Amino acid sequence: MVGARPQFVKLAPVHKALSDLGVEHLIVHTGQHYDSKLSDVFFEEFDIPAPVANLAIGSHSHAVQTAKIIESLEPHIVSQKPDWVLCYGDTNSTLACAVVCSKLPFKMAHIEAGLRSKNTFMPEEHNRILTDHCSDLLLAPTDNAMQHLQSEGLSERSYLVGDVMIDVLNTAKESIFSDGRRSEEINTRESQFYLATIHRQENSDIEERLREIIDALSELDLPTYIPSHPRLVKKCKEFDIELNKGSLRSIDPLSYRELVATVMKAEHIITDSGGLQKESFHLGTPCTTVRTETEWVETLTGEWNKLVEPKQITDAISRPHPSTERGFPFGKGDAAANIAKLLLKF
Ligand code: UD1
Numbered sequence: 001m002v003g004a005r006p007q008f009v010k011l012a013p014v015h016k017a018l019s020d021l022g023v024e025h026l027i028v029h030t031g032q033h034y035d036s037k038l039s040d041v042f043f044e045e046f047d048i049p050a051p052v053a054n055l056a057i058g059s060h061s062h063a064v065q066t067a068k069i070i071e072s073l074e075p076h077i078v079s080q081k082p083d084w085v086l087c088y089g090d091t092n093s094t095l096a097c098a099v100v101c102s103k104l105p106f107k108m109a110h111i112e113a114g115l116r117s118k119n120t121f122m123p124e125e126h127n128r129i130l131t132d133h134c135s136d137l138l139l140a141p142t143d144n145a146m147q148h149l150q151s152e153g154l155s156e157r158s159y160l161v162g163d164v165m166i167d168v169l170n171t172a173k174e175s176i177f178s179d180g181r182r183s184e185e186i187n188t189r190e191s192q193f194y195l196a197t198i199h200r201q202e203n204s205d206i207e208e209r210l211r212e213i214i215d216a217l218s219e220l221d222l223p224t225y226i227p228s229h230p231r232l233v234k235k236c237k238e239f240d241i242e243l244n245k246g247s248l249r250s251i252d253p254l255s256y257r258e259l260v261a262t263v264m265k266a267e268h269i270i271t272d273s274g275g276l277q278k279e280s281f282h283l284g285t286p287c288t289t290v291r292t293e294t295e296w297v298e299t300l301t302g303e304w305n306k307l308v309e310p311k312q313i314t315d316a317i318s319r320p321h322p323s324t325e326r327g328f329p330f331g332k333g334d335a336a337a338n339i340a341k342l343l344l345k346f
Contacts, residue, residue, distance in 0.1 A: 003030030003093030013336035069096035113138035114145030162331020199229035218246030
């Protein structure tokens with residue numbers, strides 16, 4: 001079960017690993033993300049089969065979105081009678097799936113279990129905790145995630161498998177290495193640039209904070225490309241904030257390979273995305289994260305990633321280039337194979 005952009009990316013290697021073992025893997029799309037650039041493009045890029053059902057839930061308040069998914073998803077699970085239901089990450093689609101499975105005799109595995117920000121103002125933090133406590137099998141990406149699960153009394157159902165994002169990233173890196181592929185728009189214009197993404201509710205929904213972030217990005221010393229998430233575009237319109245000003249250039253959301261190639265070429269990443277913090281770390285591009293905490297604390301090693309307030313963005317991106325070895329805290333790219341083996345075992 002998937003519903004939002006990062007979940008389509010995470011599903012790709014799991015689908016392949018299951019197919020390689022001859023397991024039938026059916027996909028239900030909740031329709032939480034419905035714009036083609038946040039959804040269809042990833043099914044095409046990763047050659048993921050079409051979902052057996054698209055619940056077409058779309059955008060609503062958190063409660064209504066979650067409730068609508070719960071109601072629409074249940075009959076599909078009941079009729080398909082799966083041996084395992086897989087859910088990913090921390091979105092409203094994830095929580096809805098966990099609630100449905102916890103009240104049915106079908107087992108559910110949570111991929112990316114055990115992440116915690118300890119920030120209960122984030123809707124995602126509630127989704128993570130509730131989903132982990134409802135799941136039958138907890139598939140953790142890092143040692144740190146395993147420790148969180150242990151401290152919440154969930155050790156018996158928890159397994160360290162590594163991070164499926166590294167599987168995807170390694171494959172993408174091989175296919176694009178040094179071929180210069182970037183978003184056409186960036187490719188034709190600049191040799192040195194920054195890449196920014198902002199979409200978290202804590203950053204986009206408070207006018208003053210969003211204005212501060214956009215002002216800081218527009219005053220940086222290099223062109224700063226911002227592939228704009230629909231939430232950001234919507235909020236900027238609502239607050240009358242200009243996204244194309246100074247050094248800041250708003251562009252359409254990028255495909256996965258375009259994003260990876262762009263991260264590899266960028267001087268620095270400024271983001272509030274979880275995935276991008278890890279992608280920057282793994283690819284060796286310094287990252288500045290506009291948040292007060294991160295679930296991916298491993299990326300903070302040697303200041304490869306730095307947490308900042310909007311006012312600190314300019315200073316943070318001019319820090320010395322990190323030189324500390326990064327190691328492989330997210331695994332070496334075999335997470336999907338580990339997951340498939342565990343699912344078959346149980
Ligand atoms: C969701 C997840 C977040 C994840 C992110 C990835 C929750 C609580 N949040 O945030 O954890 O990091 O996806 O992108 O589930 N919209 C569109 N078109 C779309 C999708 C959304 O226009 O295809 C707009 C709508 O105005 C909507 C807003 O974006 O109200 C927010 O979408 P929503 O699904 O609520 O959450 P995200 O911010 O995308």
